[in-house]
Amino acid sequence: MNKVVGGIFTSHVPGIGGAIAKGLQQDPYWKPFFDGFLPIHDWLAREKPDVAVVFYNDHGLNFFLDKMPTFAIGAASEYRHEDEGWGIAFNKPYPGIPELSWHIIETVVANEFDPVTCQAMLVDHAVAVPYELCWPDAPEFTTKLVPIAINTVQHPLPSPKRCLELGRTVGHALASWQGPEKIVVMGTGGLSHQLEGKRAGFLNKEFDHFCMDNIGPNPEALLKYDSLDIVELAGSQGVEILNWLAARGAMQGKVVELEANYHVPISNTAAATMLFENREKVAA
Amino acid sequence: MNASPGAMSAAKRQIDGTEPFDGELAMRGYALNAMCFSFNQGENREAFARDEEGYMAKFGLSEQQKQAVRERDVLAMLDAGGNVYYLAKLAGIFGLNVQDLGALQTGVSLDEFKAALLAQGETQRRSAA
Structure with a gap:
C-alpha cells in the first residue's frame, strides 16, 4: 500500500532563510511568497506526514568537487544544517529514518541505479529552508527525513529522464514499504534563475509556467529537453527543476494539484510553491 | 533530442552569457573553489580576512x-574556474550577496539590477479549494 499522501514543491533560495531569521514574513517584498505556504500549513496539519522524502541539490555544504555524486541518498539517524558561509545555521536537527532509507537504497540499486549512500550527511538550505517553511512553529521537527541529493552543480548532470525515473523507482520503494508511516515527497529549488555570468538575473516566466502546468499532470512533457536545454531555458540554477521531476516521479497514480503560487522576484529567482495530493492510487 | 557533448568534446554547447560548470572548469577552478568551500567555517573566513595573500x-x-x-x-573568478555556489561564500566575506554579484557581473548598479528583476514582477496564485 502506498503511503505517499502528497507532494510539496518549492524554491529554496537562501535569502528566504535570511528572511525567516529576521522575521520578514509580513514584509511586502516577502509576503507574497510566504503566503503561498499558508494552505500548505493547513494541509500538513491535517495530513500529519511522518516522513518527508526530499529531493534537492547540495550547494557546497556536504559535498565538494573532490567527490561529487550524481545521486546520493542519506541513511543517517539524524541530519543537521550548518553555516554555509554566511553565518546562518538552523539549529533544529532533522530526525532520520535509516530503515526506510535503506529500503529505498535496496530498491533503487536493485533497479540498476547506483547512488552514493551517506550515513553521515549535512543538509544545506535546500532542505533546511523547505522544512522551516513547512513547519515554521515546530519546537522541534518530528517529520523524519530521507534526503536524496541530485547533482545540479557540476556538468554533466543527470538527464531529466533519469531523474524522473529515479523518482519513480523511489516511488516503488515507498509503495512497498511495510511501515505505518504517512509520507510526503518534496522537490526543492528553481524555478528560473541564474546567478553567474553575463546572463546573471535571467528569468523565463513562460518556461516556468510550462513547468508548473505540466509537472503534475504530464511530467513527461519536460523530457523533450535535456539538462543543457534546461540551463538555456531556465538559467544555470533553474536546472534545479530536476529535483522537482524526481519528486514528481515518486508520486504514483492520481496526482491532484491543490495549490500553486508563483511569485517573481525573490532575490534573483522566480519563486514557486506547489502542493499536490496523491491519495488515490492506481492498482499495482 | 541530441546527446550533449561532454566537457572534453570538441563542440561544447554554446549558451549565451552562460558557461556551464563542466569538467574543464571544475579542473581549472579546483584550488579557488576549495578555498571558498573552506569558508563554510567562520574561523576560516576570519583567517582569510586577516591575511588574504597567505590564505x-x-x-x-x-x-x-x-x-x-x-x-x-x-x-x-568565473573565467578562472570559480563556481558561483562556492564564490558566494567568498562574496559573503566581502559583504556581498547574490544580487550584488549580479550587478557586478552585468555592469549595472545594484539598484538597477534589482529594478530589472522587479520589472518582471508577477504573482499568480491558484487554488483548488
Missing part, C-alpha cells in the same frame, strides 16, 4: 585566480 597561497591558487580575488572581479 590564497595555502590553497595554491593560480596567479590568475589570486588576481581575480584581489580585484574582486567576479567574471574573472
Whole structure:
C-alpha cells in the first residue's frame, strides 16, 4: 500500500532563510511568497506526514568537487544544517529514518541505479529552508527525513529522464514499504534563475509556467529537453527543476494539484510553491 | 533530442552569457573553489580576512585566480574556474550577496539590477479549494 499522501514543491533560495531569521514574513517584498505556504500549513496539519522524502541539490555544504555524486541518498539517524558561509545555521536537527532509507537504497540499486549512500550527511538550505517553511512553529521537527541529493552543480548532470525515473523507482520503494508511516515527497529549488555570468538575473516566466502546468499532470512533457536545454531555458540554477521531476516521479497514480503560487522576484529567482495530493492510487 | 557533448568534446554547447560548470572548469577552478568551500567555517573566513595573500597561497591558487580575488572581479573568478555556489561564500566575506554579484557581473548598479528583476514582477496564485 502506498503511503505517499502528497507532494510539496518549492524554491529554496537562501535569502528566504535570511528572511525567516529576521522575521520578514509580513514584509511586502516577502509576503507574497510566504503566503503561498499558508494552505500548505493547513494541509500538513491535517495530513500529519511522518516522513518527508526530499529531493534537492547540495550547494557546497556536504559535498565538494573532490567527490561529487550524481545521486546520493542519506541513511543517517539524524541530519543537521550548518553555516554555509554566511553565518546562518538552523539549529533544529532533522530526525532520520535509516530503515526506510535503506529500503529505498535496496530498491533503487536493485533497479540498476547506483547512488552514493551517506550515513553521515549535512543538509544545506535546500532542505533546511523547505522544512522551516513547512513547519515554521515546530519546537522541534518530528517529520523524519530521507534526503536524496541530485547533482545540479557540476556538468554533466543527470538527464531529466533519469531523474524522473529515479523518482519513480523511489516511488516503488515507498509503495512497498511495510511501515505505518504517512509520507510526503518534496522537490526543492528553481524555478528560473541564474546567478553567474553575463546572463546573471535571467528569468523565463513562460518556461516556468510550462513547468508548473505540466509537472503534475504530464511530467513527461519536460523530457523533450535535456539538462543543457534546461540551463538555456531556465538559467544555470533553474536546472534545479530536476529535483522537482524526481519528486514528481515518486508520486504514483492520481496526482491532484491543490495549490500553486508563483511569485517573481525573490532575490534573483522566480519563486514557486506547489502542493499536490496523491491519495488515490492506481492498482499495482 | 541530441546527446550533449561532454566537457572534453570538441563542440561544447554554446549558451549565451552562460558557461556551464563542466569538467574543464571544475579542473581549472579546483584550488579557488576549495578555498571558498573552506569558508563554510567562520574561523576560516576570519583567517582569510586577516591575511588574504597567505590564505590564497595555502590553497595554491593560480596567479590568475589570486588576481581575480584581489580585484574582486567576479567574471574573472568565473573565467578562472570559480563556481558561483562556492564564490558566494567568498562574496559573503566581502559583504556581498547574490544580487550584488549580479550587478557586478552585468555592469549595472545594484539598484538597477534589482529594478530589472522587479520589472518582471508577477504573482499568480491558484487554488483548488
